[in-house]
Amino acid sequence: MKRLPRFLAPIFCFALANYLQGQQPPKNGFTILNLTPCSLNLRILAQTNIIAQLRGPEALDSGSSTGLLPWRFPPGSLRLETEEYGALEVPQAIQKTGETPFLVLEEKKSGANSLQVTVLPNAKIRTPVFYDAINLTPQPMLKIRANNKMIELPRGVRMRLAEEKILRYVLENQPEEVLETEENDNFLLIFFKDPKGKIQSIVSRDNLL
16 A cells, blocks of 8 residues: 655755745745656746756656645746756746646657646645546546546546545556555646556645645
8 A cells, every 4th residue: 555645745845945044935836747758957937036956866757746846926927947848938827826736748749859838727626635637648538446436537637536545546457556645635646658658647746835
């Protein structure tokens, strides 16, 4: 059984500590997910303020996430600069105080060596505990058995899997996975296809600040 960690991601703790040195706590946050086929040397800016730099040994690996990054600046645009794909703007990435969306980075299908970003907002229907899922694979539909209930995941549509502290799920004849949280907590499972063609998943918290 995979017990989900209770602690904050190390990047978040480091950035939060910097913000709290004589400044107000962050009003928002976001998580970046790298679904490109390569590691990204990444710099993240809000206006001219550098939020985080991930380079060299700390580059954001393919199929991994940053964890929650705090953002105390007013809602608006983010700028993402990568050595591998150049830079792009994310307009209105966060629109309201307290939001912590997911920013999914992928290669553009229509152009070589270009990057696109999809903003996944927080769940609108919120309960004390939930596990949501979204299918970001090339497949138009994924079938998953979650807590003994069969669910079809259309591509790009967020769906609720369970509202219990334990989630047992099986995806397309893969071994059963079990996630458990000891607290009231909210999670999003993002399914994607890795460079080798295997369906993988990232589990990220979907908590508001």
